[in-house]
Amino acid sequence: GNSVTQMEGPVTLSEEAFLTINCTYTATGYPSLFWYVQYPGEGLQLLLKATKADDKGSNKGFEATYRKETTSFHLEKGSVQVSDSAVYFCALSEDTGFQKLVFGTGTRLLVSP
Amino acid sequence: EPEVTQTPSHQVTQMGQEVILRCVPISNHLYFYWYRQILGQKVEFLVSFYNNEISEKSEIFDDQFSVERPDGSNFTLKIRSTKLEDSAMYFCASSESQVSGANVLTFGAGSRLTVL
Numbered sequence: 001g002n003s004v005t006q007m008e009g010p011v012t013l014s015e016e017a018f019l020t021i022n023c024t025y026t027a028t029g030y031p032s033l034f035w036y037v038q039y040p041g042e043g044l045q046l047l048l049k050a051t052k053a054d055d056k057g058s059n060k061g062f063e064a065t066y067r068k069e070t071t072s073f074h075l076e077k078g079s080v081q082v083s084d085s086a087v088y089f090c091a092l093s094e095d096t097g098f099q100k101l102v103f104g105t106g107t108r109l110l111v112s113p
Numbered sequence: 114e115p116e117v118t119q120t121p122s123h124q125v126t127q128m129g130q131e132v133i134l135r136c137v138p139i140s141n142h143l144y145f146y147w148y149r150q151i152l153g154q155k156v157e158f159l160v161s162f163y164n165n166e167i168s169e170k171s172e173i174f175d176d177q178f179s180v181e182r183p184d185g186s187n188f189t190l191k192i193r194s195t196k197l198e199d200s201a202m203y204f205c206a207s208s209e210s211q212v213s214g215a216n217v218l219t220f221g222a223g224s225r226l227t228v229l
Contacts, residue, residue, distance in 0.1 A: 004155075034217070036220070041222060043116070043117060043119075043204065043219075043221045043223065044156075044204060044206075044220035045220070046217045046218075046219075089156060091156075100158050101148075103155050103156035103157070104155060105154060106155075106156070
């Protein structure tokens with residue numbers, strides 16, 4: 001079945017460092033890909049998405065490119081801030097028509113001043 | 114910004130007890146979902162609900178689980194007789210439509226269930 005694998009955390013960075021969180025997927029068909037973020041005490045929030053190969057999703061300085069050839073959707077940010085500390089979830093939507101999402105385990109990012 | 118509200122934020126219960134987790138989805142959304150995350154594991158789909166009936170459910174969603182939209186605003190998840198392995202964070206979500214990719218889910222903050 002479809003699955004998502006993302007790098008284990010925590011990822012610990014200093015402010016202004018470059019961030020990469022790896023995500024690879026296994027899917028039949030042509031899924032859409034998502035990054036969700038969960039800040040402490042809050043729900044999962046959509047960070048960015050890409051719906052087809054070579055699409056780049058971007059938001060709040062974060063980017064991820066849908067790479068069909070490597071089945072990857074790595075999350076990147078050029079300069080992280082303390083406020084980016086959160087848990088990041090990579091996910092894909094199965095094409096079942098009801099927006100069922102398949103998630104990775106989540107990667108905790110800790111950014112220190 | 115509209116949000117999905119879940120209560121309680123944390124519930125502790127004894128094994129074998131019934132638990133009801135409550136959710137208030139975004140008011141103009143038509144599709145509702147429950148997901149769960151056991152500590153250290155992936156967020157897993159449990160069930161989707163549309164037009165007052167279950168539209169899809171996972172193999173996790175067995176006879177111990179049920180969902181209901183009792184009054185047009187709340188969306189509940191009931192676990193009839195809790196087991197230790199039901200301990201998890203339960204996320205409610207809603208969406209406006211079912212169009213894959215173009216439509217996104219809005220999640221609540223989660224209800225943490227601890228079964229002793």
